[in-house]
Amino acid sequence: MKIDVTTLYGRRAINRWERVSVGDIMERVTWSFPDKEALIAWAGACSDESLKRVTYRQGDRIANQFANALLEQGLKRADRVLFYCANSVEFFLAQIGTIKAGGVIVPVNVMLAPDLLDYIINHVEPSFLVTDTKTYPRAQEIFKRSKIHPLVTIPIGGDAVSGSKSFFEFIESQPDSEPEVEIHGDDIFQIQYTAGTTGMPKGVMHSHIYMYFCGIGWAMSHRGVLLTETDIRTGIFYPIFHIACQGMTFGTLLCGGTAIISRGIDHYSMAEAISKEKITWVFAAPHDFYRICEIIEENPEKYDTTSLKAISYGWGPFRPDYDKRMRKIFEENLLIVGNDGQTECVYDTRMWHHKWYKKYEEKEPAFNYLGVPHPFYATTIMDDSGKICAPGIVGHKVMRSPVMMAGYYKDEEATRHAFRFGWFDGGDAAMYDEEGLIIMVDRYKDIIKCGGANVSSIRVEQILKLHPKVENVAVVGLPHPKWEEAPVAFVVLKEGENTTEKELLSFCRYRLAFYEIPKAIIFIESLPQTVGGKIQKYKLKEEYKNLFI
Template identity: 35%
Template sequence: MTSLEATGGVPGPGRIGRVAIGDILRKSAKRFPNRIALTDGARQVSYDELERDANRFANALVARGLKPGAKISTICNNSVEFVKALFGIHRAGLVWVPINTMLGPDDMSFILDHAGVKVAVIDDNLFGQPERRAALEARGIELIAVNLAGKAADTGLPTFDLLLDGQSEIEPEAAFDDRDLAMIIYTSGTTSRPKGAMHGHLAVTMAAMSNAIEMHLSRNDGITGQFPLFHCAAHVVLLSYLIVGGKMAIMRGFDPVACMEAIQRDKLSVFIGLPLMYQVILDHPRRKEFDLSSLRCCIYTMAPMPRPLLERAIAELCPTFVQPSGQTEMYPATTMSQPDRQLERFGNYWGESTLVNETAIMDDSGNLLGVGQIGEIVHRGPNVMLGYYKDPEATEAARKFGWHHTGDLALIDEHGEVLFLDRKKDMIKSGGENVASVKIEETLLAHPAVMNAAVVGLPHPQWGEAVSGFVKLKPGAQATEAEIIEHCKKHLGGFQVPKLLRIVDEMPMTATGKLRKVELRNAFTDHFMLGQTG
């Protein structure tokens, strides 16, 4: 039966009932025109200004002949203009293809070619990089310069600010549906070329609404914005605050003093950071100069918080800490830890499903597992991707058995909380035992001298794989490899203790801040097979 048959010939509401990312800003701007939406240092931007300039940019794009569904990239670091451009893109019904600015010209070119991008907004200082500029000019991409470094006029490109001149502040009419393609965000690809995760307007809006409810956000909330907006996590955080009339303090990267200044100046209620960022702030010699008492909640992400650090942060910084999780393919957050249990269990607890998600644990045969059983985390919900762009095989694999597959191994405990164990590909099989690299990494991070840690399995003639650890020490800290191994022996079973441990100056990272374990494996893959013992 068709939908018209089901409704007795009555068509759906169409535009009246549409869900769209651009509508988030319009609705908040109508409710809170004079409230501050963004700050950037001393600069303050109201919802009304953001709304008007987003519409002006949308009209400028339409005037250039861009039609709904056309691909447009941003090659930008965080700025007010980036946010205005982002909403203008959505208002025009275009498909946003953000470029991670930390990617090299080769990966950038792959994404632009793969997505078929014809127009891009770029920061003036990034256009000034010769290799990036050459790659863009070779593709004939129309470029619009953002005056981030004060040199946009020197680029010879149309500038974002001047492009707005004379444009209408009325939102252009653009025909698209809430399940139409709104963005393609490319994964960071630790082992291969990135894949383009496609999302529609409904998925992203539902994720933002879910986050606002789960985090109890209101118009009086504000959050630090040091994470790059080209990343799905920072993007959805921005939307989650704008949807309720809150604000974000825009920053370009993490600077502990800048973060503390923003919290005090803007009376921000939420700080979001990596565990290492909390360590830096707690240890900063100027911390007590700043009034951070407005903080009501702190979010940590991308890594577990070592117990000593979490206990100290709760005691000295903020009473409430939560850890959300998600991934590019399942717009975050998918799960969120509950603060009422933050001091009752420690480790990589990702918490309960958020209200838009159904989360389960599945074995390789598609069977859903019970409490305490280890398997792959799978999800269902409206925030799932439309699929991988131009990759039906990978899309089909991700949807096997009617659930979205994350590639993460975990269990759900008796409290209904997800306890992450490892990536499926990172589980180490040593001497017949399964060793979760995450558990070993948590133990290494608990050593007072260790700043970052990575654990991989290396080929071993006797054990199959040998647990092998790599650590970076905190600035000024001292420890020997033997001392760290002794620390592990106190807290781990014999089969879990690293058979190789190396102190390194730097960890190989992806452009989104994830450890590139594949580089460590490749660099040391023959270590044990060649008869080396340490």
């Protein structure tokens, strides 16, 4: 035991009683509600019946066993453990255990292209691999080439990978006491790789402090009208290898609430989970909520809609007509809030519909309002010289916060560039409106330079999505001999619908400036995208780069 009662700066919390560690989150709730359900496996998100409903005490003990098993295997502080898993209770508890042991978790997107996964493996140099039976075949050849064999398999979808131990085999006979490991709040507990929508992904370094503030921030803004924070019951449907649902899960546990973890996205299953598990809060993309609306409207007697108090969404604006439908289905006071952020710093802004409802109803979805910064964040808009922009002037959205990455792993140049203003610049172009609300304009790389005018691809996309026959759309700038870049819309139609380029262009003429109107519309069956729903526009640009040349 080290006691220091004289140093007033440069200190580090070295004792267990005062430390900030993500691995302690479940243990602390055992002192108030040990037998409360912490994690619920929904739609096949566990390999064993005993893990369908896990209490805080049970979950913490299992995580301790996993930590002790890793230490027995020789894990040292800061060793990287690669997780190649889809959602499951075991996946989450194994991450907690790794953190308790002083390791660094590296949860990777199981839908990554082979070259990107191969790059990550070589970049992060993991000491161990944890996978699940169903996802492992997608990448087994890459792991074999890299000579990385799974240490642990979560046996969902079959038996453990040959030569590895199943989750329960790995932890059996291990003590469920907490390991003695020195951990500090500014230690890195996770390296999470960016989506890789352009170029190779970057390894974002997260500290324990980052995740504490991230989780508390989520809970602050999304508990809705609940009397007690422990009543939060969160639906986790998007992957927990992404920062959004990972932060939501930790935020739920920091409140002493319950996280309902689903294996993946299925809209009928989401509607059923909300009804049967009395979920109070869900995060998803706008189109997910649109579909849930339609499912419940088709069969309203089947679903209990009384529990849901808050929804949060990202990746684009939320249509006002569906806002009204959600409030009719659930309740008039349903908290609907838009969030913006990224792996490096999530989430920094909030757009409450009820607070600016008239403006929201009039302006969205043609304008994507981000609202105002969360109290944990300083967020502003700067020009290329680092000066704050006046309303109506497009600039870089930048931020400062304790919810901030420590840097890009092994990439000092990219880290210096991201912080060149002394603030983090994630590449978003935004502007203030006349009231000081932030409007997302586009990703800087996606702004189209058309004949000297700046065209926001997001704005054109949202206008086209208003057409009743359009399911989804991506707008990109393609080289053009006259316009420099020409906006081109790639349109996915709703099932069973037909339309023409002429009809859609006519629809745009009444809603967009002449320079914003696409120079061509191309109908395709689906858009290339990441598992998180981000459209990979660079693939469209590459495939159609000679359209006008």
